[in-house]
Each structure stands twice: as C-alpha cells, then as structure tokens.
Amino acid sequence: MTLKTTISEAAARTGAPSISSLMKLALERPEVVSLAAGFVDQQSLPVQATAAAVAQILGDEPAGRAALQYGTTIGDEALRAILVERLEVQHGVPPGTYRKAVGRTVLTTGSAQLIYLVGEALLDPGDIVIVESPTYFVFLGPLETRGARAIRTPIDEGGLRLDALERTFEEIRDRGELGRVKLLYTIPEHANPTGISLADDRRKPLLDLVRRWSETAGRRIPILEDSAYHGLSYGRDEARSLWSLDPEGETVILARTFSKTYSPGMKLGYGVLPADLVDPVLSIKGNHDFGTSNLVQKLVRLVLANGEYDRHVERLKALYARKRDVFLEAIDRHFEPLRDRVSWTRPEGGLYVWMTLPEGVDTGFDGPLFPRCLSEGVIYVPGEFAFAPEPTPPPRNHLRLSFGVPDEATLAEGARRLAGAVRATIG
Ligand SMILES: Cc1ncc(COP(=O)(O)O)c(C=O)c1O
Structure with a gap:
C-alpha cells in the first residue's frame, strides 16, 4: 500500500x-x-562594485573570517546603526535623534521575510488585515497560510482613501469584528501594483485615524509600511515615510529592502519595529534561519559606507x-x-x-x-x-x-x- x-x-x-x-x-x-x-x-546590476566589496572583505583574513561566520539573529549592529543614521539624514533630523531605533531594527532575508515574520508574530487564524485595493499580491500568500482574512479598502490617485478607510473600520465594527483587526498593510511609495503614492496631506491623518480606531479597539493596530520602492523616485523628492511621523514606533512598522535599489540576488531587507514586537519577531526569525546572511550584510555595509550604493x-x-x-x-x-x-x-x-x-x-x-x-x-x-x-x-x-x-x-x-x-x- x-x-x-x-x-x-x-x-x-x-x-x-x-x-x-x-x-x-x-x-x-x-x-x-x-x-x-x-x-x-x-x-x-552592480557587478563591479560588489566584486570590489567582496575582494576587500575577503582580502582581509580576520574580516573575511568574520563575514563567513554566523552573525546574530537581529543582524550586524554597525549596519543597523548606518541604516538608522540614513533615516535621520532622509528626515532632516539631528544626528542621534533616532539612536534608540537601532535596537528595534532587524535585518531580514529580503523585506519579504520581514513582512512574513510580522504576519506570523501578529496573526491567528480568523484575524483581519486591512489592505489596499489593489495590494502587493505576494503578501496575500502569507495571510492565507496564517488563515487570516484580508479585507480591502479603496485607493484613488492619492493612495489610501481615508473616508473609505473610516467606513471599512465602521463596517468591521458593526459586524462585531473590530477585535479581530490586527494590522493595516500599505505601500505608500510608488506602490506595487499601481505605481501610486500616498498623498503627503493624508499621511499624518492616516496615522491619527488608525490610532483612533486602536483606542476604540483597546489595542494597538499597527500599520505595516512597506516601502520596497523607496529611493526610486523619478523627478520628485522622496516622500516622508509614515515612520518619520512615528519614530518611537508607536504605530508604524517600517519595511525596506535593498532588492530594488541594489540587488535582489543579495536578498537583504530590514524592518524598524515597535519595541514590543522586536522579541516576538526575533524569536520566530531565530527559528526560521538564526539570522540573515552575514556576508551579504557586510557587503551592503561596505557599499553604503564607500558611496557605491548611492x-x-x-x-x-x-x-x-x-x-x-x-x-x-x-x-x-x-x-x-x-x-x-x-x-x-x-x-x-x-x-x-x-x-x-x-x-x-x-x-x-x-x-x-x-x-x-x-x-x-x-x-x-x-x-x-x-x-x-x-x-x-x-x-x-x-x-x-x-x-x-x-x-x-x-x-x-x-x-x-x-x-x-x-x-x-x-x-
Ligand atoms: C511591495 C513589495 N514588498 C516587498 C517585496 C519583497 O522584496 P524583497 O523580499 O526582495 O525585499 C516586493 C518585491 O517585489 C514588493 O514589490
């Protein structure tokens, strides 16, 4: 048989x-x-810059050995500090303003892993995630695996429509399901699949709206800000991230990646998490993989430091x-x-x-x-x-x-x- x-x-x-x-x-x-x-x-794809970075790291025996060893689950501390400093420069705040965020920054195997881990850390079967209509279809897969429900809310040429989002929350509340809403997922910069960005004047009101509904629910409903296309703006300034309006990480989880701006083959992403999500995400990530490729992290750290990335x-x-x-x-x-x-x-x-x-x-x-x-x-x-x-x-x-x-x-x-x-x- x-x-x-x-x-x-x-x-x-x-x-x-x-x-x-x-x-x-x-x-x-x-x-x-x-x-x-x-x-x-x-x-x-940046073959020469990456080849030079590999040669530099492996050309130095102790540095080479360190790069070829396991790293930590949260990721290379020097790289995390550089990423946070870059957020300070992007947001025009004095150096050191976001220092505490270094401990809340987690390096992941692409931003796909970060958003997957956030789903694992937050969602039980039957829980609800509010997503844009349309949204990044790959994120619907992990939600399916978790047994979570994705409910869509409309966008227009300025991204998420706040009036419609308000109605989406009201409808969920009227069905007695507000307690099941665990996350709002949005791509506010040059979204996949529409190319649309969230209008600047909707950013702070979006945060206020979600915080108000969190109060009603009696529990924080985080916003997962997936800015996979950050850096790739053509003829306009980069938008201020939602996270820049919430650097303490009260509400916003920021997800970014080097895939689109440097190399998807290196598969390096990161997230800046609310303090109480760091340990749950790291425990799950530890079970997944112990930590993201250490060599890749050292390479990205070097190309950020030597200007090749920019x-x-x-x-x-x-x-x-x-x-x-x-x-x-x-x-x-x-x-x-x-x-x-x-x-x-x-x-x-x-x-x-x-x-x-x-x-x-x-x-x-x-x-x-x-x-x-x-x-x-x-x-x-x-x-x-x-x-x-x-x-x-x-x-x-x-x-x-x-x-x-x-x-x-x-x-x-x-x-x-x-x-x-x-x-x-x-x-
Ligand atoms: C919106 C969005 N988020 C996340 C990702 C995941 O990219 P990666 O895991 O390579 O960082 C992509 C890739 O296409 C994307 O379009």
Missing part, C-alpha cells in the same frame, strides 16, 4: 504564488515581451526614469484610440503601471485578453491577483504592467502588441 503524506492545515491553505506560471512562461518563450516580472533591469541608485533612477518615459509615451500613442475606455497610471517612481479596461473585460488567464496577448507576444500580470477576496468578489478588468526588465525598444514593442490585443478584445 502506498501511504500518503498528510500536510498541515497551513500548507493545505497555501496556494502556489499566483505568478509562478508567468515566470515559467517568460523563461520558456523568450520571444514574448514580459511586462509581467517585477525583476530589476539585468544590465544595471552612486548606483542615482544611475538607476536615471535609467528607470527613461524606461518609464519610453513606456508611457508608447502606451499613450498606441492606446490613443481607446483613451475614453482604457486608463492607466503615470508613476513618479517604482516599476509599475496599472491599467484599467472597461468593466466586464476579464484580464485573467481564462478570459479573452490573456491568450490574445500571448499570441501577439506580450504578457502582463492579471490585476485580479492583487485584490483581497473580501468584502466583494475582486474586479477582473485590470492589468499590472512592469517596465523594469525590458530594454527601451522592447518596452515600446510590448506596448504596441498589448494595444493590438486590447483593441482586438474590446472592439
């Missing part, structure tokens, strides 16, 4: 990441223009700003005849454009557009993946388009093919 393995309820709840089939497709069909992958520009970010911003311009110009041109029925965002940073087709047009794998696009030689991420399932069935008429990977000519060609497929689909 062949016996079957019984998997856990958590594993059974967990589906494969929604875009794994798209990744496979892009690899198998290189002639297809992929506007789907959220990868970074391949040619821009020079790289400047080059990247120029590169992505050009790609964004070429892509939007091609979209504007090819979609001109459809302008009254199709709309798209104009991101001031990040890597994504969010397109909206007329209601009723299904952009999913089983709808008419996706196979049409595939035969034209272009793919995108169906927008439906980016919507939490509650409170109503997700809309299906959106597309996430990424301009990070293809070169300028390929982006223009991708826009042309996409417009052809959309025209053929919606008539």
